Structure formats: structure tokens, C-alpha cells
Amino acid sequence: MKINALSDLKLVKKAIEAQAAREAALALQKAAEVKRKAAASNLFQAAIGKVQPMAPPQRAALAPAPPKPIPKQQLLDEAAALQEALSDEVDITTLLDTDDNLSFRRPGVGPDVTQKLRKGKWSIQKQIDLHGLRSDEAREALGAFIRESHKQGIRCVRVVHGKGLGSPGKAPVLKDKVHKWLVQKSEVVAFVQAQPAQGGAGALVVLLQPLNRA
Numbered sequence: 001m002k003i004n005a006l007s008d009l010k011l012v013k014k015a016i017e018a019q020a021a022r023e024a025a026l027a028l029q030k031a032a033e034v035k036r037k038a039a040a041s042n043l044f045q046a047a048i049g050k051v052q053p054m055a056p057p058q059r060a061a062l063a064p065a066p067p068k069p070i071p072k073q074q075l076l077d078e079a080a081a082l083q084e085a086l087s088d089e090v091d092i093t094t095l096l097d098t099d100d101n102l103s104f105r106r107p108g109v110g111p112d113v114t115q116k117l118r119k120g121k122w123s124i125q126k127q128i129d130l131h132g133l134r135s136d137e138a139r140e141a142l143g144a145f146i147r148e149s150h151k152q153g154i155r156c157v158r159v160v161h162g163k164g165l166g167s168p169g170k171a172p173v174l175k176d177k178v179h180k181w182l183v184q185k186s187e188v189v190a191f192v193q194a195q196p197a198q199g200g201a202g203a204l205v206v207l208l209q210p211l212n213r214a
Contacts, residue, residue: 122156
């Protein structure tokens, strides 16, 4: 701004004074705002009182879950079941005593064993009825029955296979297969055809190996 006269100088002076007044007012305004915020903070602090840091949450130190025990005996039983798969094609004609009362005794077992079985010297402790089962169902059921009975320490069981009267041609298909399956079971010591009162030609009385508890 070019100053040419005293009046111009007065205008400049007034402008400077006005600028200074504005800056002073702005400074006062800022100071008042700071004071207001401080007062509000102090008021909040006074209202809530002293504060303390929160304690960390209580957490239990949990150890990782131990691995489940390996069912060793179950695995052994399953492996044994796979190894003793029963075949329908085994020829057992030379192993059976084909007298009037069909019987079987494992090599090394004396004839007195089957004689005692026929006479009921061993009481029947458990039985299974395979009536109405298909061949594969009967094979699995018989295998499991013999295995479980032996594990329970049972010595004498009865296996009811039927006389085949309901089969095509009235042929005792299941009866012949049961003979083959039992011969293949290592738990079986001997078996004989049941007495008439116990099922006759439709059942077998089976002697199992004693359980080795050692």
C-alpha cells in the first residue's frame, strides 16, 4: 500500500491495530477452550475417583488332552478274526466220525471226549441259533459266537443249524457248512450231534478249548 498522506498512515495504523485485536481475541478464545477442556477432564476424574489397572483374566493352564489309549486287545481280536476267515470249500470228510451220531475231535484228542459230550458230561452253557440266516450271515455270527464264548471261559456250547427242511430240495446246506466252519476254528476241541432232546440232527454240541489265563 503506497502512503501518500497522513490520512493513509492513520489507515495503516488502524488496520494493524485491528489485526492485533483479532489475534488477541483468537488467543483468548483458544486459552478459554483449553481451560474448559481441562475443567471437564478434572470433573470426570473427580467423579470416578482413583482408578487401577484391571487384573489380567484368570486362565487355567490346561494341559493338552492325552491321546486316546490304543485298544490293543481289540486290534488283536480283529486281526485274529481276519486270519481265521472261514471257508466253505474245506474238505472235512476225513476228519469226521461218520457214525450214527456224527462227531469231530481234533487230532490228538481221545475218543472219550466225544463220548462224554454225547452223554452230557459237559453242561451246555451257551447257545446260538442260526435259523433263518443267509450263509454269509451265519458264518460271521458263528465265528463271533465261538470267539466270544472262548474269551468268556465257556467250555460247552450248542449250535443250532436246523435240519434243512426249509431249504430247496430239503438239503441241509447250512448244516454241512457249520461242520466245515467249526473244524476251522482253533477254539473248537470237538463236537457231536446233539441228542434228540437237544435238537438232534438240527444241532451240535461243541466243546471249546480251556481259556489260558496266563
